[in-house]
Amino acid sequence: MSRPLTATVNLDAILSNYRYAKQLHPTCHAFAVVKSNAYGHGAVRVATFLDEEADAFAVATIEEALELREAGIESPVMLLEGVFEDSEWELCQQHGFWAAVENEVQLHGLLERDIQIEKIFVKLDSGMHRLGVTKEVADDYVHALRASGKVGEVLLMTHFSCADDLADLTTMKQLTYFEQARQLIGEIGSSVANSAAIMKWSVPENGWIRPGIMLYGISPFSELSGAELGLTPAMTLTSKVISVRSLVAGDRVGYGLGYQAEEDHELGTIAIGYGDGYPRSAPAGTPLLINGKPAELAGRVSMDMITAKFSHTDQSLAIGDEVVLWGEGMPVEKVAYWSDTIGYELVTRMTTRPKLVYTSES
Ligand SMILES: Cc1ncc(COP(=O)(O)O)c(C=O)c1O
Known part of the structure; x- marks a missing residue:
């Protein structure tokens, strides 16, 4: 794979x-x-x-x-x-x-x-x-x-x-x-x-x-999303969970051990990093979706990986779980806001690593 x-x-x-x-x-x-x-x-x-x-x-x-x-x-x-x-x-x-x-x-x-x-x-x-x-x-x-x-x-x-x-x-x-x-x-x-x-x-x-x-369905305005303007977002950036662990309160994560768990929670490692164009400026708390449920960045963005806090009592993380970084269900404008940039930059600076796949009804 x-x-x-x-x-x-x-x-x-x-x-x-x-x-x-x-x-x-x-x-x-x-x-x-x-x-x-x-x-x-x-x-x-x-x-x-x-x-x-x-x-x-x-x-x-x-x-x-x-x-x-x-x-x-x-x-x-x-x-x-x-x-x-x-x-x-x-x-x-x-x-x-x-x-x-x-x-x-x-x-x-x-x-x-x-x-x-x-x-x-x-x-x-x-x-x-x-x-x-x-x-x-x-x-x-x-x-x-x-x-x-x-x-x-x-x-x-x-x-x-x-x-x-x-x-x-x-x-x-x-x-x-x-x-x-x-x-x-x-x-x-x-x-x-x-x-x-x-x-x-x-x-x-x-x-x-x-x-x-x-x-591309992205808003030029900081206060309005593309969908709110009547646009249809075109790109959904997805990846998967590639490793899972349970943290106990006090555990630290990633380069510089910059994140510390305040409570026990699951942590998923996801295949995307700044080498793919995901912004290194994205701080802990930046939203993403895992299996359609809200999760948030925990720890620094690495070149090939990010780590995310997942705390849902009704579901556990597993290797292979689907992650939406932006697009369907997660406006790129929101990720841009957290990362102190604009949607334009996030989509434009993606590197050649993510596979581009095209869909059309016609
Ligand atoms: C001269 C010119 N016209 C149009 C555009 C498109 O702008 P926007 O992406 O904000 O629609 C640009 C983008 O930078 C531009 O430089």
Whole structure:
């Protein structure tokens, strides 16, 4: 028997979350954001499943875009950060990739080449101050790109810094700046909304929305779970109990003997650790399910194992018992909260060790 650690990905859930994003903005097109291996869910499998339905895919690097083309994905693929090297422009032309242009090196790299790109998204820095240019510079870029005859359509995009915080007015300020830029430039297509904005903010109609985390059924908001937002969580990470012992009050557990039992209880050792992507920052008390019953982390997370306290009078632990680390019955947002991180990070930083298994009714 091989190590029993599996991430089961429900492809139907991803499709229904994509449809939900589009349903919220029926006049918009939607990228399915599949960067970083589809947030750990497997970019090729996810994109293959969505290919007929998705308007386009969005990734962060040319390597991610090429991986999709090599797997036979035919929908348009957009480079959200644009090219990192001038030579990537030829690949964009060859494979029909779309790209953001967010700085002058990217702009001139494109303008100096004898190429045709179907769509370019000029990136406006509307306040996040990470990528992009001011509205005046964006206006210049748009006009230079249109005048070059090298681009089928030039659009304007921006990214929100605080859309996951519903009490923060920054998103409104960013939207206002985006509108000012649109007025300066004149008629132009747009793309502004990530998952949080798609679900909770009003975004320009007829543009391109960019759902990422919501496709995977995970909430971008710290105070709401994916299920509470009407999403279907896609990934369930499961493993098994591989060793069992009974602790008496006072016994200590794991590296540094960092956990001490306050009462007698059973302890299960489970096949998952930080070498698989389970967060080492998860403290004692972090919830998980064993045989569908609540259990909690006891002791430090090791590279290949964790240990969990199980105290149910009606049931004993046994080797082979099923464990849910996150997913069905255990929201990844909850594990993230305990581990002082976000659901995005937990699914994205899973290593190649957990087996990815895909399910779909179709
Ligand atoms: C430019 C851009 N658009 C859209 C997304 C998707 O964001 P989310 O996963 O919050 O929906 C990201 C993700 O980081 C991004 O960088």
